[in-house]
Amino acid sequence: MSSDPPGYELPLLLLFGFRSLIDDLHAELARQGHPDARPMHGFVFQAIGHDGTTAVELGRALGISKQAAGKTIDTLERLGYVYRERDPQDGRRMTVRLTDRGVDSLVKSVRIFDQLRAQWAKTLGAERLRALEDDLRKVTPPDAARLDMPGWITTS
Secondary structure: OOOOOOOOOHHHHHHHHHHHHHHHHHHHHHHHOOOOHHHHHHHHHHOOOOOEHHHHHHHHHHHHOHHHHHHHHHHHHHHHOOEEEEOOOOOOOEEEEEEEHHHHHHHHHHHHHHHHHHHHHHOHHHHHHHHHHHHHHHOOOOOOOOOOHHHHHHHO
């Protein structure tokens, strides 16, 4: 009889670790002035980037429909995280951009993630955390940093 844990436990532990970090991030973001920020918003902000994007491009990047992207943009616009402007090259095209509030959320997220990583290093030990990160890099493909997680999770 093997003393190894069952195979299904590994993805669950990885997911629960991810969830723990994201929940802690959003609790701190709320304390720092972003109580309406949700995990999906981080993916959206990354997909919008510095240059902005359209609803079609956003949907494609996130792996969701144009309609779902449009609803997400509507919500984020109402919360003050994004704004829309007409493309000067094509007046029919609307570009979505981050507001100062959206950028502030991203800047604070970077700092908070650094703090959370430091807490994990304190709990696990800095060397063990670096080893964990190195090992995860070995088993994940180089293009693993994709933004289509929301669409991937909800695809039937």
